[in-house]
Amino acid sequence: MKKTLTIISLLLIIINGNFTVFAQTTTPASENKSRTENVQNKDETxxxxxxxxxxxxxxxxxxxxxxxxxxxxxxxxxxxxxxxxxxxxxxxxxxxxxTPHNENQNNSxxxxxxxxxxxxxxKYYRDKGIYTYISGGFLMGITSDEVPDVGIHGDLIIGHQLNRWAAIGGGIGFNRYPLNEWMIVPIYADYRGYTNKSSESAYYSLGLGYGFVATNSSNAEAKGGIFIRPAIGYRFSSVQKTQFLAELGINIQKAKEEETIWDGSTVFRNYTFSRTALRLGILF
Structure with a gap:
């Protein structure tokens, strides 16, 4: 009987020891799981x-x-x-x-x-470099006979922008005075500058040169003369290299005729064409 009790006691001790060992071996696994979750909660890159x-x-x-x-x-x-x-x-x-890790994916x-x-x-802007300016518009004025006269004109100017305030170039154009039946082709130097350091800006210009007569109102010999072209204008802003300009100015053109009449004498006629010039153009 004592031997039987001894065996039962030993079995209980062994069973109790196995439970203790199992409990001890499962604890690190629980800790590892917790550490894994902590790692997953860190920010993902x-x-x-x-x-x-x-x-x-x-x-x-x-x-x-x-x-x-x-x-x-x-x-x-x-x-x-x-x-x-x-x-x-x-x-x-x-x-x-x-990106923070979100445990509740449904909330994302x-x-x-x-x-x-x-x-x-x-906006496009430059204050240095080569430029080309093409324009056209109307010439409005009054003839020597006090008759309103509206003609057309066009210009091509190519120049070099030195800085915002100064650009120097050369131009050629045509000026048509319909009532006087004159067509004059001016060739001139052009100076211009801009007031604002931005894409849109007011500007000023001055052209000075000589106008050559292409056609005139009679069979008399015609000669051209000095040509003056002051103007002010506005350059509109643009994101492209091509910009639109509107300009108001004055075209002043000198010319003269020499005609030999029936008695052999020579008649000289001097003309001054002064017209308000309204023009639109593109600059690139």
Missing amino acids: KLEDVVYLKNGSIIRGRMLELIPDSLVRIAIVGGSEFVFKASEISKIVAEKIS SNIEPPKPTKVEKP
Whole structure:
């Protein structure tokens, strides 16, 4: 009987010891699981495409298209897409962003994405370099007989912009005075400058040269004379290299005729064409 009790006691001790060992071996697994969850709760690292523009703007999102030396198309949060020319871009890089891990994935759809930022193209502006100006318009005035006269004219000017205040060039044009039946082609030097350091600006100009007679009102020999072309105008803003200009000025043209009449004497006639010039043009 005593031997039987001894065996039962030993069995109880062994069973109790196994439970203790099992409890001790399961504790580290529980700790490891807790540590794993802590690691998963840390921020996850992702990459995004970042476009730096020359005007200082920064666009972050996902690159959709990249054509070297041509254009870049990128989509930002919210689905908006932007296209930029290569000439507008300073650099393109991939940068890391930190996205907090959300244990409740169902709540992530309730987060409102940031509103996309509208990027405006910079206005075109330059104060140095070669330029071409083409214009046309109307010449309005009164003849020597006090009759209103409206003619047409056009100009082509090519020059070099030294700075905002000064540009020097050369021009050629045509001036038609219909009632007097004169057509004069002036060739002149052109000086101009701008008041504002921006795409849109008021400006001033002065042309000075000589006008050659193409046609006149009689069979008399006609000669041209000095040509003066002062004007003020306005250059409209643009994102392109081509800009529109509106101009108001005065065209002053000297001319004369020499005619031999029936008695052999020579008659001289002097003309001064003074007209208000209203013109529109493009500058590039």
